[in-house]
Amino acid sequence: MSFRARFILAASAWTALTGAAAVGLLLFFAHRLPDPLASHWGPSGRPDDSMSLTTLVTVTVVLMLGLAVPCLIAAIHGKALRRRQSRGFLAAAFVWAGTFVVGMTAITVWANLDATTWRAARPIHWQAFALIAVTFALGALGYLLGRFGPDESPPTAAQRPVYTPKPGQRATWVSTASNRWLVGSAYVFLAAAIVLVAAKVALGFSSGLWALAIPFTFVGILGLALSTIRVQVTEGALAIAFGPLRWPVYTVPLAQLDAAWSEERWPTEVGGWGYRGLPGGATIMLRGGECLVVRYRDGGTLAISVDDAERGAALVNGLLGSRTPTP
Amino acid sequence: MLLTLDLSDPRPLHEQVATAVRRAIVESEIRPGDRLPPARDIAAALGVNVNTVLRALRELRDEGLVEFRRGRGISVVGAPDPRGVLLPQVRELLDNARRYGLQPKDVIALIEEAS
Numbered sequence: 404m405s406f407r408a409r410f411i412l413a414a415s416a417w418t419a420l421t422g423a424a425a426v427g428l429l430l431f432f433a434h435r436l437p438d439p440l441a442s443h444w445g446p447s448g449r450p451d452d453s454m455s456l457t458t459l460v461t462v463t464v465v466l467m468l469g470l471a472v473p474c475l476i477a478a479i480h481g482k483a484l485r486r487r488q489s490r491g492f493l494a495a496a497f498v499w500a501g502t503f504v505v506g507m508t509a510i511t512v513w514a515n516l517d518a519t520t521w522r523a524a525r526p527i528h529w530q531a532f533a534l535i536a537v538t539f540a541l542g543a544l545g546y547l548l549g550r551f552g553p554d555e556s557p558p559t560a561a562q563r564p565v566y567t568p569k570p571g572q573r574a575t576w577v578s579t580a581s582n583r584w585l586v587g588s589a590y591v592f593l594a595a596a597i598v599l600v601a602a603k604v605a606l607g608f609s610s611g612l613w614a615l616a617i618p619f620t621f622v623g624i625l626g627l628a629l630s631t632i633r634v635q636v637t638e639g640a641l642a643i644a645f646g647p648l649r650w651p652v653y654t655v656p657l658a659q660l661d662a663a664w665s666e667e668r669w670p671t672e673v674g675g676w677g678y679r680g681l682p683g684g685a686t687i688m689l690r691g692g693e694c695l696v697v698r699y700r701d702g703g704t705l706a707i708s709v710d711d712a713e714r715g716a717a718l719v720n721g722l723l724g725s726r727t728p729t730p
Numbered sequence: 731m732l733l734t735l736d737l738s739d740p741r742p743l744h745e746q747v748a749t750a751v752r753r754a755i756v757e758s759e760i761r762p763g764d765r766l767p768p769a770r771d772i773a774a775a776l777g778v779n780v781n782t783v784l785r786a787l788r789e790l791r792d793e794g795l796v797e798f799r800r801g802r803g804i805s806v807v808g809a810p811d812p813r814g815v816l817l818p819q820v821r822e823l824l825d826n827a828r829r830y831g832l833q834p835k836d837v838i839a840l841i842e843e844a845s
Contacts, residue, residue, distance in 0.1 A: 566732065568734060569734075571736060571737050571738055572734050572735065572736055572737065573734065573735045573736075573737055574732060574733070574734045574735075575732075575733050575734075575775045575776055576731065576732050576733070576775070577731055577733065577767050577771050577772055577774070577775035578731060578767060579767050579768065579771060633767070633768075633771045633774070635771070635774065635775040637775065637777075644774075649770070649771070649774070711731060711759075714731075714732050714759065717732075718732060
């Protein structure tokens with residue numbers, strides 16, 4: 404069985420086991436629980452809402468599936484399992500989701516145990532914080548656990564594409580990528596912002612909702628900026644121009660680069676769309692698939708989702724060619 | 731798209747740009763149905779005026795290599811058949827050669843000498 408199949412099997416088994424443990428806890432103690440039982444506690448620590456046992460079991464199962472299924476899809480669909488980093492995050496998510504659901508159920512059962520009505524359930528104070536702290540700590544352990552196993556290494560110098568321009572020739576590479584869904588949703592946010600401001604100014608709309616226009620404008624502009632990009636490689640630099648106006652432009656002098664290659668990356672692996680990760684290990688993700696990856700001389704990498712990345716990488720390597728490449 | 735310009739090429743810039751884009755299409759780097767990067771992006775990458783690029787792209791459109799679609803940019807229609815492009819030029823060359831009293835085999839020798 405392949406490593407990937409084992410991971411998916413283990414993750415599914417973990418989801419089923421923790422889900423069954425949570426439901427099992429509720430059913431095992433059912434005869435000592437009030438029905439309805441307390442299901443929510445206010446800031447004072449007193450129970451302030453209740454649910455029937457059947458509803459709580461259903462909610463538990465739905466919550467478990469809601470947390471685990473997206474992780475499973477990410478594990479099965481993308482290439483998240485091939486890379487140590489993304490596999491670690493996935494394992495952390497699984498461990499956190501399972502322990503959180505079981506822990507939350509355990510606290511609920513403990514609080515309701517032997518109470519005559521749900522209002523008589525024990526108050527919950529520090530237990531909620533302990534639950535968050537413990538599950539995050541276990542999630543961190545899951546991250547370390549997920550890092551065991553193979554890692555996808557960047558191609559070696561011999562595997563990287565190279566295109567060296569002939570003498571007397573000037574070679575440039577230009578390519579674009581765009582995401583229609585991002586463009587569309589960015590315009591929706593901007594339109595919503597305009598409608599809110601218009602409602603406030605023209606119609607005297609009294610609700611404080613109009614203040615949402617500010618974050619909406621911000622999200623819209625950010626979305627537009629990251630909805631389409633142009634990437635070009637010229638003799639001096641790699642330049643990434645954002646948005647429909649091709650501004651701002653982020654320029655990396657080729658002198659700072661060490662190597663380039665193309666790689667497939669997906670939003671499920673890098674954690675979504677937009678600028679993902681930290682400088683030194685970031686991905687500019689507009690759409691899943693082909694990405695141009697460049698490595699800095701100091702060891703960091705930058706990946707940009709863009710069409711025709713292989714040829715772009717070849718030209719970067721060709722222009723760097725006179726230097727001795729590191730393996 | 732990889733674009734190469736010869737620094738010593740004496741032809742007008744728009745013809746050189748057309749040649750660079752044509753090369754990418756002929757060598758199947760861009761396939762029929764693919765979209766070209768927008769003209770202003772090609773212009774920015776080459777450091778030339780956008781009108782120069784548009785002129786080059788119109789030439790390619792007239793050759794039937796690309797088509798302009800409103801709102802959908804410029805896409806590649808098909809790769810040209812090099813025989814179809816070169817054959818009329820070869821015929822013209824042979825006609826010219828005959829005027830100077832040269833036979834096809836002399837022209838072949840000339841071509842070999844020049845290449």
